[in-house]
Amino acid sequence: MKIGYARVSTIDQNLQLQEDALQQAGCEKIIVDKISGSTVLRPGLEQVKELLREGDSLVVWRLDRLGRSLRDLISWSGYLEEKGVGLVSLHEAIDTSSSTGKLVFHMFGALAEFERNLIRERTMAGLLAARARGKQGGRPKSLNKDKQKRLVQLYKDHNISVKEICEMMNISKPTLYKYVKEAQ
Incomplete structure (x- = not known):
């Protein structure tokens, strides 16, 4: 059985694109989380763990919907492999039921983490530059x-x-x- 997992970080984001893609991929069940990927406890993922059986496939629209770091993705990959469950990422065209799919999975995971680290570094550099120019971030004080x-x-x-x-x-x-x- 193919079980789909979709996640959005904020209420403003739309799940429709992910759900449509998962339905087209033949997912019989689609589990949804409306929570940040950095949150460790995600109710939808816990439900996915309960549903998955040996021979099933967990299908995600993109790898970053499943995990925010390479460590998370590798952990999930190991868990799924131990349970005899495949991982399919539609956007990256990865299927870990083959050796090539596993290799590509690890490469994409590493690149995704690298990209997040670059974004974090750029953000921090921008904040430091703004502070050096005397700008303060954050919410203004409510009282003078x-x-x-x-x-x-x-x-x-x-x-x-x-x-x-x-x-x-x-x-x-x-x-x-x-x-x-x-x-x-």
């Missing part, structure tokens, strides 16, 4: 310096409850505690 000082003073005076301070300043409790910690 004067309001932060006033908030900390109200907190230390113990005359007003934390809830009242938060309502007065229109912030959450974690934000209040962050400002108090920064002031120390």
Whole structure:
């Protein structure tokens, strides 16, 4: 039996392309995850493990839908091989039921990890360059310096409850505690 696995990282992404391709490939069941690939526990993959039997094939649209790193992909490949299950990636035209398919699988996995590392390095270099030019990333502070000082003073005076301070300043409790910690 062919069991398809599809995954999208965000709710905004569309599964239709993957599901259509898996149906065309003859998958009798398609399991879906709407979760980041970097998340270790993926309910859909756990369901796939329960469904797979010796002689079955796990079919994915692309290898990166199954694992985010070469280590993940090799781990899955080993697990599937141990269970007597083939791995088919439609986009990369890989079928691990043959020796050539296994070799190509490992090569594509290594290249995918290399590409992710390059993207990460470029992103970090861009952030460092922006910081060197004085730009700060992240969310802007909700309170200016004067309001932060006033908030900390109200907190230390113990005359007003934390809830009242938060309502007065229109912030959450974690934000209040962050400002108090920064002031120390």
